[in-house]
Amino acid sequence: MKRIVSGIKPTGELTLGNYLGAMKRWAEMENENIESFYFIANLHAITVRQDPFQLRKRTFDIVAWLITCGVNPEKSLIFIQSMIPAHTEICWVLTNYVTIGELGKMTQFKDKVSKSSREGQVAGLFEYPVLMAGDVLLYDADEVPVGDDQMQHLELTRNIAARFNNLYGQTFKEPKGTVSKITARIMSLKNPESKMSKSETEDSYIALEDKPEDIIKKFKRAVTDSENQIRFDSESKPAISNLLNIYSAFSEKSIDEIVSDYKNEGYGKFKTDLGELVASKLDILQKRFKEIREDEEFLLKTIKRGNSGASEIADKKVSEVYEKIGLVYHRF
Numbered sequence: 001m002k003r004i005v006s007g008i009k010p011t012g013e014l015t016l017g018n019y020l021g022a023m024k025r026w027a028e029m030e031n032e033n034i035e036s037f038y039f040i041a042n043l044h045a046i047t048v049r050q051d052p053f054q055l056r057k058r059t060f061d062i063v064a065w066l067i068t069c070g071v072n073p074e075k076s077l078i079f080i081q082s083m084i085p086a087h088t089e090i091c092w093v094l095t096n097y098v099t100i101g102e103l104g105k106m107t108q109f110k111d112k113v114s115k116s117s118r119e120g121q122v123a124g125l126f127e128y129p130v131l132m133a134g135d136v137l138l139y140d141a142d143e144v145p146v147g148d149d150q151m152q153h154l155e156l157t158r159n160i161a162a163r164f165n166n167l168y169g170q171t172f173k174e175p176k177g178t179v180s181k182i183t184a185r186i187m188s189l190k191n192p193e194s195k196m197s198k199s200e201t202e203d204s205y206i207a208l209e210d211k212p213e214d215i216i217k218k219f220k221r222a223v224t225d226s227e228n229q230i231r232f233d234s235e236s237k238p239a240i241s242n243l244l245n246i247y248s249a250f251s252e253k254s255i256d257e258i259v260s261d262y263k264n265e266g267y268g269k270f271k272t273d274l275g276e277l278v279a280s281k282l283d284i285l286q287k288r289f290k291e292i293r294e295d296e297e298f299l300l301k302t303i304k305r306g307n308s309g310a311s312e313i314a315d316k317k318v319s320e321v322y323e324k325i326g327l328v329y330h331r332f
């Protein structure tokens with residue numbers, strides 16, 4: 001059985017990108033002989049300043065959304081990163097098995113510093129690939145589903161693991177990164193060249209908790225090209241191709257079928273229908289979410305179960321690592 005580890009940052013409202021690219025897929029994977037570990041990556045969230053109330057609330061929201069999307073907490077472990085001390089413990093150790101040079105080469109960090117000053121960045125932003133390496137190595141993950149923007153971080157994770165294993169003998173499994181299919185990458189409604197992101201402007205994403213009228217409005221205002229012909233071509237028509245992907249995911253029709261349905265229609269009708277389709281599907285999910293979110297006892301039970309399953313494995317790994325490098329370890 002393959003083991004997969006993945007996380008979601010509670011940095012904003014969950015979007016259609018998170019749903020189609022990750023959460024919906026995670027629920028489907030439960031039927032594929034996979035052992036899954038999903039965590040709320042709240043330690044990662046704080047590399048950008050967060051409102052404490054919102055951060056705490058969103059952490060619990062994501063747990064409820066995962067279950068809403070079909071992740072079964074009896075089959076997969078759902079846990080909160082900050083509640084498993086092993087994540088911060090392993091991070092500090094691994095920080096000493098990576099160089100400043102390696103971290104400075106990370107494209108995501110370089111992108112950030114190209115937009116503002118390097119000196120003013122918080123050190124957490126520089127070091128977060130190490131935290132990410134620990135998240136994965138703690139659990140001996142076989143695979144990590146990542147966006148292509150995270151592939152470099154995964155390569156670093158493999159290098160850190162190999163370096164440690166060389167020095168102290170086999171300790172960490174070197175995980176494989178699996179890039180999600182291109183269709184699973186949902187792009188911004190305002191700029192189809194960049195991915196839909198929860199920390200971008202509100203009109204660039206559909207939040208899972210958006211009201212139906214806002215969903216319809218946002219799709220109507222989504223950028224398209226001037227051709228007014230509905231066809232799939234992610235190179236020359238990235239905006240309309242992105243909308244076709246979303247339509248296909250929600251209608252379960254193939255792209256070809258949708259293109260044929262709209263061959264005599266313009267963008268206006270297509271975007272209105274898409275807005276109504278997504279609004280009606282999200283309405284069902286939102287009702288389910290509300291019920292789950294309000295069931296505090298169930299949520300806490302789920303988190304407790306996930307945390308205890310995760311820490312049992314993670315604590316063993318930290319103790320093995322501490323032992324190998326000569327640190328005294330005892331969990332009271």
Ligand code: AQP
Pocket residue numbers: 006007008009011012015016017018019020021022023041145146147184185186187195196197198199200
């Ligand atoms: N647009 C997307 N298309 C496909 N998959 C996506 N994911 C996120 N956006 C898209 C996938 O969702 C999972 C959790 O991601 P995350 O929220 O932890 O981090 P992220 O990818 O950095 O998402 P955001 O929304 O862009 O967050 P911010 O704005 O805070 O950086 C991952 O599996 C991710 O691939």
